[in-house]
Amino acid sequence: MPRLAASVETVPRSRIRELAEIAMSMEGVLRLYFGESSLPTPDYIKRAATRAIEDGFTFYTENAGLPSLRRAIAENYRRLHGVELDPAGEIVVTASGVQALNVAIRCALDPGDEALVLTPAWPNGSSIVTMANAVVRQVPQPWCGDRYGIDFDALAAAVTPRTRLLLYTSPSNPLGWVATADEQRGLLDFARRHGLWLLADEVYERLYYAGSSLGDPVPSILRMATRDDAVMVVHSFSKSYCMTGWRLGWLVARRDLAAKATELNEFIISHAPSFAQKAGETALAEGEGELRAMLARLKGNRDLCLEALAGMPGVAVPKPDGAFYLFPRIDGLEDSFGFCRRLLEETRVGLAPGVAFGAGGEGSVRICYAAERDILEPAIERLAKFLRSGA
Numbered sequence: 001m002p003r004l005a006a007s008v009e010t011v012p013r014s015r016i017r018e019l020a021e022i023a024m025s026m027e028g029v030l031r032l033y034f035g036e037s038s039l040p041t042p043d044y045i046k047r048a049a050t051r052a053i054e055d056g057f058t059f060y061t062e063n064a065g066l067p068s069l070r071r072a073i074a075e076n077y078r079r080l081h082g083v084e085l086d087p088a089g090e091i092v093v094t095a096s097g098v099q100a101l102n103v104a105i106r107c108a109l110d111p112g113d114e115a116l117v118l119t120p121a122w123p124n125g126s127s128i129v130t131m132a133n134a135v136v137r138q139v140p141q142p143w144c145g146d147r148y149g150i151d152f153d154a155l156a157a158a159v160t161p162r163t164r165l166l167l168y169t170s171p172s173n174p175l176g177w178v179a180t181a182d183e184q185r186g187l188l189d190f191a192r193r194h195g196l197w198l199l200a201d202e203v204y205e206r207l208y209y210a211g212s213s214l215g216d217p218v219p220s221i222l223r224m225a226t227r228d229d230a231v232m233v234v235h236s237f238s239k240s241y242c243m244t245g246w247r248l249g250w251l252v253a254r255r256d257l258a259a260k261a262t263e264l265n266e267f268i269i270s271h272a273p274s275f276a277q278k279a280g281e282t283a284l285a286e287g288e289g290e291l292r293a294m295l296a297r298l299k300g301n302r303d304l305c306l307e308a309l310a311g312m313p314g315v316a317v318p319k320p321d322g323a324f325y326l327f328p329r330i331d332g333l334e335d336s337f338g339f340c341r342r343l344l345e346e347t348r349v350g351l352a353p354g355v356a357f358g359a360g361g362e363g364s365v366r367i368c369y370a371a372e373r374d375i376l377e378p379a380i381e382r383l384a385k386f387l388r389s390g391a
């Protein structure tokens, strides 16, 4: 009997999914475990997709995506970051952020190579490294008073002759941490010094609450890096435009890697759906108003949750500047999965267990605060009651 490949057997199951699958078999759950808003995709984007289908965008496109969408993405970088990109050679449209991560990691790592991953982090990056038959070295981000930081000594200690890649996420899922300019410079210098690919997951770039005005993006690492640097940026339409189910994202990379990622796309997915790409163009061109309204709502939700968490016994959480997560640490918690399971079964509130996010994650839970108030408020109240009951 042939067996499954050992290399896939070693890829751990997502523990967020594991919790979610229990929750999905239950009625009346207040769902805060996935990284998505409960709001549907805005109508102007839906209408653009319908129009695109009617206009005949139902055929194969280029492996790198429609040239018009790549031009729109390049224009977005020019407007938001003052960065000039060549849409024909440095941008690859992908069928989601996770597919961008997948092809980027596949292009950078050989079997047996090692990747440094700053954690706690969304587990998919580490799992994709394992799927590429490479080795993950997770380096936890330390809690430094009122924010998370980066332990550059620990990063240096984790480098071996096989290290090829450093992956970080800013704004972070699950921490909400946003890399400062100094931290970005430190990561870039570190990658240059050790001859590593620097892979920046910037899918939450637009969900930023500490800019000079709401709607300012988190400054991309592309502002600091040159186009010859071994830097890759992964992005997505999922979070900024409530398009999680559409599966549309992109990768920006040095030309040689972007060219290879384009070729490999043929064998993975060929390209993102044609009409979704047209809808993505509309999102970039017309989305600023709705985006700002969503940011105001998210910021309000964040502050509401922070205030409530501040009053809960044994709970500590730094105020995050980006994304839509809180990652409170709970005193004495050693089994976050068990905690989330009991919380779910006893109160019908679904959170993601900290253990799902790798080294440094145990002892915390992740709350996604993108839900509507009629879900968020009772969920937070029930969590407070559950904690007060000494659970």
Ligand SMILES: Cc1ncc(COP(=O)(O)O)c(C=O)c1O
Pocket (backbone or CB within 6 Å): 035, 096, 097, 098, 099, 122, 169, 172, 173, 201, 203, 235, 236, 237, 238, 244, 247, 248, 249
């Ligand atoms: C840090 C991070 N990167 C990438 C993604 C991928 O997003 P998508 O595959 O929906 O584009 C997510 C989704 O939760 C994420 O949290």
